[in-house]
Amino acid sequence: MSVKIILDTPTSESLQFLLEEMVDDPYVGRLNAPTREVWIDFWKNKIEERREADIQSTVAYIGSGIVGIAFSRPLGDQSVYANVIPKNDYWKMGNFYVLKAFRGQGIGKKALAYFLEAKNRKVFYFADRTNVASN
Numbered sequence: 254m255s256v257k258i259i260l261d262t263p264t265s266e267s268l269q270f271l272l273e274e275m276v277d278d279p280y281v282g283r284l285n286a287p288t289r290e291v292w293i294d295f296w297k298n299k300i301e302e303r304r305e306a307d308i309q310s311t312v313a314y315i316g317s318g319i320v321g322i323a324f325s326r327p328l329g330d331q332s333v334y335a336n337v338i339p340k341n342d343y344w345k346m347g348n349f350y351v352l353k354a355f356r357g358q359g360i361g362k363k364a365l366a367y368f369l370e371a372k373n374r375k376v377f378y379f380a381d382r383t384n385v386a387s388n
Contacts, residue, residue: 254316256360258367260309263319265297271319272296274352281348299324311346311368313360320355321364323347343375344368 265272275296276282276289286292303310303324313321328343337343346368349361369376 256320256358256363257314258360258364259312259314260325260368260371261312262304262307262309263300263312263322264304265300267319268297268300268322271322271350271352275350278350281350311349311364313351313355313364315355321349321351321360323349323364323368325368341375344372346376 272293273289276292283289283292286295308326311323311325312319324347326345326347328337328341328345329339333339346365349364351360
């Protein structure tokens with residue numbers, strides 16, 4: 254099947270399955286939330302806030318199903334860490350999460366290439382070097 258990468262504002266309901274898998278991931282999942290449910294509810298609310306503000310995410314679809322997502326956003330308060338001046342037009346890709354069943358197929362690389370093109374290459378991606386899947 255073909256993967257389609259787009260900037261989109263999916264609903265929290267369309268991301269339910271992905272969030273339920275994502276919550277246990279050591280790189281993007283629950284860190285400080287006391288329970289899985291609290292973490293999932295937090296992100297469902299955050300996703301709806303993003304929709305209302307029309308902040309697009311980088312989303313990978315196979316057919317009509319979402320198989321990967323990065324909650325992309327303007328670089329904003331992380332400009333200092335990226336060593337660029339504040340009030341710039343750079344974007345942060347965000348951690349790109351791919352469902353376990355679809356990993357190893359280059360979906361993350363395709364998403365990064367798409368996002369770089371969509372944002373005129375003004376993109377930062379903060380990665381954890383110990384994340385074997387991302388490397």
